Amino acid sequence: MYYIGIDIGGMSIKIGVVSTTGEIINQTALVTEDIPAKALIEKVGVKINELLAQTGVSMGSVHGVGVGCPGAIDGKRGVVIYSSNLPRFQGFELKKHLEEVTGKPVRIANDADAATLGEVIFGSAKNYSSAIMLTIGTGIGGGIVIDKKLYEGSRGTAAELGHIVMRPHGLKCGCGRRGCFEKYASASALIRLTKQEMQKSPNSLMWKEVGGNIDSVNGKTSFVCAKLGDKPAIKVVNRFISYLGEGVLDYLNIFRPEVVVLGGGISKEGAYLTDRVKKYLEKYSYGYVGTPRAEIITATLGNDAGIVGAASLVAEEF
């Protein structure tokens, strides 16, 4: 038995054959051409057949097809409600058309949701049944898993966990609000905080790290230099951790989950990151005396999260 996992992005569509233990057996990709969604999905169907043939797996041994897609997805109806990266998909009945093309049951979900389920079914959170995942990248994506099931809201589009307020009247967010969590604790925010601190600290090691070019700052710059003891870098990391910690505290008080999974590039910092987040949380007793503590861990699926997460959508029931 195998699952097909499809990760639709604005640039490319990745397709993988995934085992029941969450390993990618074989994968392929096609360009996200700017053609009508239906025509593109027909190309995906052809690509799936090629991939299966090449892998020596018959369609009969495929249990189902899971699809992760950016934007607002109505999983129940199987429709893409809105996706800024995929304007051609707006209002598209993705599930219906992909089922016609493949002859297999299809389940679609927001890509961050799918990645979260992937971690719970196959990844770092597989020993837990309730998890909150924060994917820290350009923004902050989120996912909520309760009793091993994805929570997508009454009509999909829930778990926009980067869009809770951190500072009313704060920085303008792409979502229309001001002061959202992701404006303070995303990788983009970390880069902004790093640059601000560098401007104030001409002797910081961070300048050396980026070869004197502030445009070369990335999400690792402050972490690399903090580990070497550079005080301005430590200040940046602490500030970032405090914003991230506040958001995590919010989700602990709301969900009291078994585990919070931190994903995205920054999750490569591993224990250096989670130890500091935990220390911040402990300072506030997770908000309450006597409440159970959640584990704080990093995601492990990494680059495979798109395909494996999508596959987990059809593996959820097992």
Added chain:
Amino acid sequence: MYYIGIDIGGMSIKIGVVSTTGEIINQTALVTEDIPAKALIEKVGVKINELLAQTGVSMGSVHGVGVGCPGAIDGKRGVVIYSSNLPRFQGFELKKHLEEVTGKPVRIANDADAATLGEVIFGSAKNYSSAIMLTIGTGIGGGIVIDKKLYEGSRGTAAELGHIVMRPHGLKCGCGRRGCFEKYASASALIRLTKQEMQKSPNSLMWKEVGGNIDSVNGKTSFVCAKLGDKPAIKVVNRFISYLGEGVLDYLNIFRPEVVVLGGGISKEGAYLTDRVKKYLEKYSYGYVGTPRAEIITATLGNDAGIVGAASLVAEEF
């Protein structure tokens, strides 16, 4: 068939016989004496028998007993983990002992959680299956209902919806954090905002409303005067609505529920309150383009919420 609903408070314990449509047929109360929890629960058992006899309802026609209790409650194990109002109940196996005393299945939950379920099963949200309730009082209590079921977190104690951050490094909260939502959008916060504005506005109608005595300010003062067109009062109401609106926006983006129920004394403001909250939310398109809108309504169970909410805990399955 009837339900028994028990509302345990720091001062008194209210007990009601509730019909399957959520009406309180008869009720009684006893003082929360400072005696061991087990002895107190035995007294509750006697009181239940008296109440049933007086009402002409046999124990045989009681389906179950629901209990709402302040503090951190582990509903699965039926244990009070922590309750600042009921120190004698800390660690007490409430479910087990009350089942022994009554011979009926017992379910316990946090009182704000129970009140939320009460609104969904019997109250203003009965046409909805997923709801977030914010009970605006001294603090902000919360409850989460998903698919007509209470969400209490992996080990209880979830849905502390007043304890998400509104201002990092803001006002100190009783929970140990700073800047919690309830420090800005509770009735206590509204009273503080009202007093602050009155100090700045000696000619405000609000001074007349409280007979010149600032200590007489309550949660209604600003609303009463805002409706009469008093500009400082309108300013207070708008400010309060903006904080409340930010919190509601957070919960919309996290849960995308069908409905948000506003409870507590302030819910008596009805449409005057909800219209203004909705207007605030609309300004931000609920955070996203194309996402489904949630209804914003006020709670209707009022003073009955404690008993009826508790009863709904054992009615949930119907």
